[in-house]
Amino acid sequence: MDDDSLETRWEQRTEVPLFVASLVYLAAYAVRVLAHGLPGGLRDLCLAALFGAWALFAVDYAVRWRLSGQRLRFVRTHWLDTLVLVLPLLRPLRIVRVYEAVQRRHGQPRLALHARVIVYAGLSTVLLGFAGSLAVYQQEHTAPDATMRTFGDAVWWACATFSTVGYGDIVPVTPLGRLIAVGMMAIGLALLGAVTGTFASWLLQVFGREDDERPPES
The missing domain is CATH 1.20.58 (Methane Monooxygenase Hydroxylase; Chain G, domain 1)
Incomplete structure (x- = not known):
């Protein structure tokens, strides 16, 4: 072997x-x-x-x-x-590999490509948002002049960061907190791009099949 x-x-x-x-x-x-x-x-x-x-x-x-x-x-x-x-x-990002391993073990068919990308991106967003909120809250809640005093503040900040809205009402002030924030910004852009790009590709395929199935005009 x-x-x-x-x-x-x-x-x-x-x-x-x-x-x-x-x-x-x-x-x-x-x-x-x-x-x-x-x-x-x-x-x-x-x-x-x-x-x-x-x-x-x-x-x-x-x-x-x-x-x-x-x-x-x-x-x-x-x-x-x-x-x-x-x-x-x-x-937890390796949840993609976990799903593939379980499906192979049970001999079950995998989801369609577009569905897999959207599901994986959604689960990754939830898991990374929670982990990032914990990491930033640990660094920020005891820092002087911190605006992130509760874990709820950290979750709100993570949602605003991942969605690329960035209200600015809560911001990290410690060096490590800001470093974590940079990573979450990059991940948020990547996940958002993956979901929107996959959804757009799926729509194009749907419209393309509808055009192919439409009878020719006389």
């Missing part, structure tokens, strides 16, 4: 468990950020869950790197996996 088949089998078997681990990571991070009066023992438990989930991500990355046999080229060709290893909050 060659390395490529080993890598494929590893990915198929670990994708769903690792996605569950990513949700555990996100939940533990949310509890640590939002539960200000959490007892020390529970905070330590959340911290252990964070490190445990990240350790699983690191082991998965190392195993797939080893099985690929690509050495440094693996980092370039698997840039999303590398980014997720550095920023585990982005791990």
Whole structure:
């Protein structure tokens, strides 16, 4: 059995468990950020869950790197996996791979391309919006002159940022908060472009089929 088949089998078997681990990571991070009066023992438990989930991500990355046999080229060709290893909050982005793995395992047909893009973009927006709100709120709510005092403020800011509206009533003031904001702006533009472009392409295909099916005029 060659390395490529080993890598494929590893990915198929670990994708769903690792996605569950990513949700555990996100939940533990949310509890640590939002539960200000959490007892020390529970905070330590959340911290252990964070490190445990990240350790699983690191082991998965190392195993797939080893099985690929690509050495440094693996980092370039698997840039999303590398980014997720550095920023585990982005791990839910791999929900696309999870869906593909589940469908292959059960032998079920996949959604149409346009539907997949819209569904994936919608789910990614929700997950990234929540993760980004947590990250920015953690940096901002105790900063001097901060306008983001509650998690609700952070969610409102994330919605305005992702939609590219940018009201400006709530803005990050810390350097790390602004860096996170830049990333969310770029992601928001990419997701919005993917959805609008896919929807426009779908409309063109629908109208094209209607024209093809229309009987010629006499």
